[in-house]
Amino acid sequence: WAVHAPYVARINELKKTRNAAILAHNYQTPDIFYGVADITGDSLGLARDAAKVDADVIVQCGVHFMAETSKILAPEKTILLPDMDAGCSLAEGITGADVRLLKERYPGVPVVVYVNTSAEVKAEADICCTSSNAVEVVESLGTDRVIFAPDKYLGQWVASQTNVEIILYEGSCEVHERFTGKEIESYRQQHPGIYVLAHPECPQDVLKEADYVGSTGHMIKHLDETRAKQVVMITECSMSDNVAAEHPEKDFIRPCNLCPHMQRITLPKILQALENMAPEVTVPEKVIAGARDSLQRMLEVGK
Numbered sequence: 001w002a003v004h005a006p007y008v009a010r011i012n013e014l015k016k017t018r019n020a021a022i023l024a025h026n027y028q029t030p031d032i033f034y035g036v037a038d039i040t041g042d043s044l045g046l047a048r049d050a051a052k053v054d055a056d057v058i059v060q061c062g063v064h065f066m067a068e069t070s071k072i073l074a075p076e077k078t079i080l081l082p083d084m085d086a087g088c089s090l091a092e093g094i095t096g097a098d099v100r101l102l103k104e105r106y107p108g109v110p111v112v113v114y115v116n117t118s119a120e121v122k123a124e125a126d127i128c129c130t131s132s133n134a135v136e137v138v139e140s141l142g143t144d145r146v147i148f149a150p151d152k153y154l155g156q157w158v159a160s161q162t163n164v165e166i167i168l169y170e171g172s173c174e175v176h177e178r179f180t181g182k183e184i185e186s187y188r189q190q191h192p193g194i195y196v197l198a199h200p201e202c203p204q205d206v207l208k209e210a211d212y213v214g215s216t217g218h219m220i221k222h223l224d225e226t227r228a229k230q231v232v233m234i235t236e237c238s239m240s241d242n243v244a245a246e247h248p249e250k251d252f253i254r255p256c257n258l259c260p261h262m263q264r265i266t267l268p269k270i271l272q273a274l275e276n277m278a279p280e281v282t283v284p285e286k287v288i289a290g291a292r293d294s295l296q297r298m299l300e301v302g303k
């Protein structure tokens with residue numbers, strides 16, 4: 001903490017001067033998560049809070065699609081992303097043109113896109129979803145089948161939870177696709193009684209082995225409810241560091257798969273962003289309206 005303290009102090013001071021709020025995803029490192037964040041959460045929670053937070057400036061501690069989502073839902077605010085190269089393998093795996101092709105191939109079938117996509121892709125879709133609400137969103141459409149893009153693993157998970165037919169797309173998260181069912185089996189052998197929580201971006205053999213499957217936010221909530229003493233969270237590993245600090249009574253086994261994009265955000269870069277009021281994330285006017293419709297429809301589901 002001694003290394004971080006001067007940055008934390010300066011950032012917290014500048015936040016006041018700029019009337020800025022720091023929104024940090026659950027995968028941000030503990031120095032950011034506990035040191036400077038005003039709001040922490042999963043993709044759905046951060047999207048909801050972007051619109052509500054009383055600030056002129058949002059510093060998005062997460063990846064590019066999250067900053068775009070904030071801009072779409074709060075266009076009057078300045079959205080800073082401390083490193084513009086913080087991308088996402090899912091968002092990079094699909095373009096607006098790809099969605100147009102899907103619509104041509106399956107006329108009349110609604111398109112659900114994961115929030116881990118560019119604003120352009122959201123603008124082409126009917127509705128967005130996150131891993132917190134994907135099943136509810138799919139079922140809210142009232143159709144026999146839907147196109148679900150881009151994460152094939154999340155799509156397969158949704159298909160296992162609903163009677164709606166899911167037309168999949170070939171996309172995956174470079175962090176979660178690396179976990180295997182065999183790995184989970186070996187945790188169970190090494191730590192009998194271990195409780196396994198997994199993110200639905202993991203392959204199906206992993207999810208079959210898990211005791212609980214949910215978004216980062218749902219996993220955190222579920223952890224509060226489980227009495228298990230030893231747990232493993234099959235997801236980006238900074239999250240275990242954050243959560244472990246709040247659960248000293250539990251022993252966390254930590255498989256470490258870091259998201260290289262999330263890790264691009266650091267305290268020095270947050271400070272620089274607040275000093276320079278850059279880099280700023282913007283979304284073209286003509287894309288904003290369509291993308292906002294898809295996001296708003298999602299936010300209405302389950303209200």
Ligand code: 13P
Nearest residue numbers: 042043044130131215216
């Ligand atoms: P959550 O919506 O579960 O926070 O997931 C975001 C993400 O990028 C998972 O890899």
Ligand code: SF4
Nearest residue numbers: 088089173174175259
């Ligand atoms: Fe994208 Fe995967 Fe990183 Fe999440 S963990 S931001 S889905 S690459």
